[in-house]
Amino acid sequence: MTIDLGLKDKVAIVTGAGGGIGRAIAVEMARAGAKIVINDIGVSLGGEGGSASPAEETRAMIEAAGGEAAINTDSVADWDSAQKIVQCAMDSFGRLDAVVNNAGILRDAIFHKMDPADWKSVIDVHLNGSFYVSRAAAPLFREQHGGAFVHMTSTSGLIGNVGQANYSAAKLGIAALSKSIALDMKRYNVRSNCIAPFAWSRMTSSIPANTPEEKARVEKLQRMTPETNAPLAVFLASEAAREVTGQIFAARLNELFLFNQPRPVRSAHADGGWTPEMIAERALPAFRAGFQPVDVSGDVFAWDPM
Template identity: 45%
Template structure:
């Protein structure tokens, strides 16, 4: 079996100073990539910052014979995003792969969540993914090649208690993926999203140790490396990934029912009568664009 390699490729991993991002950085470097290890080095809730996290990972990679440089900018500003990508360009001359992984957590129920909590979490996860992607996209477009992987979360995709900002941001990165995949297709820039579950400081107090043991961050890296490879031709897809389990998940649309004739006003009672059909997911399919959803309106046109 041919090995998937990244020789001569440059990979940027945000939030690579710990957890899952660190595992990505090692996995890419182990397969020949030159890696930009970005990490602000703050605490789990996004306070503080230190160079140590990124430096340590770079040192580990170099000791293993790999090539990596550190960057300490926050992903959450335009300047930060540009500076991270500039670090890759100035050091290694290009960017082939971007993994938007940096993240923070401030779990609070809706009424306890402050504007500051909301802004910080959304800025790191969603705006951060935009800021770094925008800068990387410009280089990738010039090179006619790029692979971008966003990080969502099962809680955003499926629901959870007490994570309004986190969950909103994590659904937001799915929207960003839809945009980047659509605009990137003509330049061979592919963008996918993963929803990982892994032991890290984000999860070490929400799951028991015997479960965490089975959720090694290293188990997430193979999916990300495949999506980041030249071989991968998929774009605009979302994948679950945990403990060696991989599955595709999607925002789907069901055919539903055309109640009216697009001329007369439909009554709420008619909606009530067809509720079973309206809520049914039978024959639901993922769509690649909003235009695809118009197929279900054809009886009306």
């Protein structure tokens, strides 16, 4: 049975589409029939510089395959610029049906050495950028009573990672933002979901590879190309996912995952309330078996991708 994704002549914005996962998603989305707004400011991994060349390369790939694409080089990290990104879709194609919030930078540092400027820069691009672009598209989606948001979260936020307090906080915040959008815009037939991608790209090239264990992990990651994440993003933006919203998925080579979301796992009750001493004596022993280990993403996804 062939499933119609319903993407022919639909319009999608893909931020950070000048390379890596964003480029793979944009190309795959175009292959499914969508017209693409390629948003990319062409900066370095840390957010410095700027060039339209990466976006132009993506457009050339899409057009070579018979697709249509427009380029936008406005920053997602600015409210007014986000409006221009959405307006680019309207000016170029006259409509907007999906937004893929993929743009990102890295400024990794151990927490107690992290510069506040590096904290703010990462939050601005990832979390604020996802809000700004989504919020700019929201009135259109509300008016047409339909639309899809696909946001990039990360296991660095969902599980944890060393030296990425800014990135982890932003990515977990994106998961909460997506859930809020799903709740607030459900009445308008607007969907919002997250993907935690696994891929070797600029965003993962800074992962340490000093110890034998770290080197082994990097070797596994290098097998996971950006293209392995694209089908999930295209599905979530399509009509085939019209009943899917408020969820968190991951794609790792040939594996797909559905993540759970925080819910109470244990409870304790005391007539008349608690004192600190009572918590130590009664609640702590009851809760201890339910504590989550302080692990990192690599501890949880410890088996080789197949």
